[in-house]
Amino acid sequence: MSHLRTPPSGGAHGIDGAAHRGALACEAPTVAVLACGADVAYPSSHQQLFAAIRTRGVLVSESPLGAHPTRPRFLVRNRLIAALSRGTVIVEAAVRSGALNTAGHAVALNRHLAAVPGPVTSEASIGCHRLIRQGRATCVTGPEEVIELMGTMGVDLAPEPRGPVLPRDSLDPDSRRVVEAMPTRIGVGPATIAVAAGVDLDTAISCLGGLAAAGYVERVSRGWRLRPDRPAGG
Known part of the structure; x- marks a missing residue:
């Protein structure tokens, strides 16, 4: 499975679910790293999503079958999400966010770390802005820039943004x-x-x-x- 076409994520609501669905919609495999047993659907509303991932991807867990999620397990599994890819993209992160925990693991593992900026008034983007300001994450604004950062050097270059030709x-x-x-x-x-x-x-x-x-x-x-x-x- 290509590292660039196989996004690993946590299977949670929001951005995690969007990452998995986006891969499946493109007929690409995806990896869901769970904080519970691989036979437990958490969140329960993602039961159909997990079933789809089983057919075209893989569910990964360090917990035994039947184990239910706990806060420590969420934090521990984040290191697997960081380790399974060339890099991590933080799309949104508040001041206290599990995504920042994943970002820390990515840096510790010498993986690429990117962050998407948001409005300066958005509490959900404070963590992203802090990572960029500290120089720990590269600012990315689209998939082309993510591919350039994590792809083949000199090959996967993002086009320079240009205004309309007048x-x-x-x-x-x-x-x-x-x-x-x-x-x-x-x-x-x-x-x-x-x-x-x-x-x-x-x-x-x-x-x-x-x-x-x-x-x-x-x-x-x-x-x-x-x-x-x-x-x-x-």
């Missing part, structure tokens, strides 16, 4: 400076535009002709201005 991005540097210096309501003369754009007068006049032909600017009674029907950033 029509004016294709303009040459002088034309872009001129169009960004143009007024939107009143017309001004080429000399005023040249000063605002930081180009010489001949360059401003040359750019205005090209921008007018491309539909960026228009000539009015008092000079030049942006066309009012031109979308923002267009």
Whole structure:
């Protein structure tokens, strides 16, 4: 089973369950590490989920059959979750969270540790922010960044995020400076535009002709201005 396609988690409500279901939905195996016997469904509402994991993954437990979960068992099993993968991703963690216990095991085992940032006002993200601030976890914001961190060096690189490509991005540097210096309501003369754009007068006049032909600017009674029907950033 591929380490990158086989997420181990704790089988609990919330993010654990989402991780298991996400793997199963992609027809990938998953590992549920339990704090009880492998024959005990805890939480009981995940009985069908555990049944699905048995068919396409595996249930793991250090506890004997029939054993029920206890708080110490939850903390102990977290080291198995950390050990069974290349790295651990903390999606949410409050100040007191079992996820932080798993993060500590990941660091102790020299595994990759990543954390997803949340709103600074969210109590459920305080633990994530603390891990990132302490330099213990790498900030990740999407699956591509997780794969880059835990995948093959130089191969599984995440694409750099970019904003939308705007029509004016294709303009040459002088034309872009001129169009960004143009007024939107009143017309001004080429000399005023040249000063605002930081180009010489001949360059401003040359750019205005090209921008007018491309539909960026228009000539009015008092000079030049942006066309009012031109979308923002267009």
